[in-house]
Amino acid sequence: MKEHLYNYILGIADNSLILGQRLGELCGHGPTLETDIAGTNISLDLIGQTRSYYQYAAKVQGEGKTEDDIAFLRLEREYKNVLLVEQPNEHFGYVMGRQFLFDVYHLLFLKELQKSSDETLVAIANKGIKEVSYHKRFSGDWVKRLGDGTEESNKKMQEAIDYLWAYTDELFDMTEADNKMVAEGIGVDVSELKKPYFEQVSTLLKEANLNVPESNYFTRGGKKGIHSEHMGYILADLQYMQRTYPDMEW
């Protein structure tokens, strides 16, 4: 039970950590000052949520580890984030596309997590849901603005959605920890979020004058620790300080 709960919490938190890290890469490199600040603000919210999850995971595990140990000292195979969040910041269309495709899922997920029998997870969800609603509004607005903008912006937004589409289906895979936690009344049955997810995403894409991809090819693996080639580079950046100066603190 303890081990499953620990893995379950990490399964949620790792998505936020890696997406937060990806957005953090843009700090000082956003296309405009406002979007730069927005990206880092969203990153901060996600990493803040991650901290709450990791603090709880460390407590559940009960081995005296800290949130930092969990964030920085695991190997690639031990991270449970979906492949979607580790996809690179090719251009702003990819950044907003990835954000939007994750935000729709994230909001649906947190709404369900609010019904969990686990008080701490409910508290984190209650807090996070206010932030994530705002993220979704921001990323959704940008997908619309770019999709319904110029010929060039439409082309680039479509390219990003077409590329990222293959990574969406994994969001709804149930892991062993998911199944165990659903049975306990703690976890969310993410397979049930699939229908509302694709409905919401399709509606917005159409509004944005974008095609809903028809491809049925989906790739997966992140939840089981089998990551894309990008993950090693992300971790090299993320873990650098802790690996170079073990046990350093701010």
Added chain:
Amino acid sequence: MTTTQANIESHLIPVLETVSDPEIPVLSVLDLGVIREAVEENGTIHIKLTPTYSGCPAMDVIGDDLKTAFTAIGKEAKIDLVLTPAWSTDWISEAGLQKMEVYGIARPLSETADKDVLLGEKKLVKCTNCGSTNTHLVSQFGSTACKALFKCDDCQEPFDYFKCLK
């Protein structure tokens, strides 16, 4: 006010009032409504602190500042971060809202009005420089997680707006 629900022992208030938000130094932690409990037990001060936003970096600083403020009067303070109930802009005191406006940050509107202004549908946010409501949203995100950036179309001054969080 919901802030009255916070369990704060009155003799601790003078010390708590000296600790401010590092990002909005005119606001004390009491004005901001982030102290949910402050009680003294056997000489130790137990404080329950709630974050405004999950990732707000000011929280760690506030925690340290609280400890330092109590150390200065020879007391030890223990800080616990609590998430429930989640902080709301309703918890900012009226005095706090007034100080904030003088400082140049427009006060949060009601939930519906907030949505209207952030979607650019209505002009309701009052410029902190000239008082005009002929203002528009420049960026949904501002210098900190809790603020958005606005600009006044009358006096042309940019200013921060404290987003409604409920």
